[in-house]
Amino acid sequence: MLDKRGFDLWADGYDKDVEITDEKDTYPFAGYREILGSIYETVMKRPGSAVLDIGFGTGTLSAKLYENGCTIYGQDFSEKMIETASAKMPGAHLYQGDFSQGLVGPLRKQNYDFIVATYSLHHLNDEWKAAFLNELLDFLKEDGMILIGDVAFRTRAELNACREEAGDEWDEEEVYFVVDELKEIFPDLSFTPYSYCAGILSLTENRSEERPL
Numbered sequence: 138m139l140d141k142r143g144f145d146l147w148a149d150g151y152d153k154d155v156e157i158t159d160e161k162d163t164y165p166f167a168g169y170r171e172i173l174g175s176i177y178e179t180v181m182k183r184p185g186s187a188v189l190d191i192g193f194g195t196g197t198l199s200a201k202l203y204e205n206g207c208t209i210y211g212q213d214f215s216e217k218m219i220e221t222a223s224a225k226m227p228g229a230h231l232y233q234g235d236f237s238q239g240l241v242g243p244l245r246k247q248n249y250d251f252i253v254a255t256y257s258l259h260h261l262n263d264e265w266k267a268a269f270l271n272e273l274l275d276f277l278k279e280d281g282m283i284l285i286g287d288v289a290f291r292t293r294a295e296l297n298a299c300r301e302e303a304g305d306e307w308d309e310e311e312v313y314f315v316v317d318e319l320k321e322i323f324p325d326l327s328f329t330p331y332s333y334c335a336g337i338l339s340l341t342e343n344r345s346e347e348r349p350l
């Protein structure tokens with residue numbers, strides 16, 4: 138699993154690396170551009186939204202939303218990623234912090250129309266993912282939505298088939314979403330696949346029902 142320092146070192150080459158595997162339509166970034174584009178379209182249906190980006194990286198998604206009138210908040214633990222993203226969106230509220238420890242204090246002071254996380258939450262194991270998503274749901278505005286774009290599969294059998302095909306390329310340290318399993322905790326979770334190995338998961342706060350944790 139890459140740590141803070143690993144992401145600092147990857148920051149300069151990150152956009153290019155992603156572009157190459159997206160264009161080749163291979164694991165892990167097959168579908169990346171389409172996924173970010175679709176999340177962008179969804180958010181822009183509510184102009185001027187307050188958007189929290191978890192693990193914003195070089196700011197590929199949030200900078201575009203920023204340029205188009207959204208107020209951007211974000212948390213990432215890599216100084217170099219923060220530096221790169223801040224240069225693209227000087228007025229954004231970007232904070233350094235490890236999301237395995239939850240949201241940093243300043244980001245807990247408001248609620249958001251959208252909380253987005255693209256290719257970042259696979260750095261948490263399944264138990265921590267569920268706990269963090271539960272925490273994030275409490276920071277949504279009414280009608281707010283969590284949108285996760287990531288390596289994801291409907292079933293564990295689909296994940297295993299992809300692992301087999303990827304061979305040595307498969308990253309054993311990353312923990313990818315298996316939608317059917319996460320649905321046991323979040324029954325309202327919805328999933329749209331964008332490639333054979335990735336898609337968008339969306340979640341809204343269902344205030345009328347207790348979540349079975």
Ligand SMILES: C[S@@+](CC[C@H](N)C(=O)[O-])C[C@H]1O[C@@H](n2cnc3c(N)ncnc32)[C@H](O)[C@@H]1O
Binds near residue numbers: 194255257
């Ligand atoms: C693969 S990049 C994705 C960046 C961007 N969201 C995108 O879609 O291109 C993952 C990002 O999450 C950040 N990250 C990974 N684990 C983290 C953690 N535990 N706490 C905070 N940020 C983390 C990394 O620094 C990096 O910027």
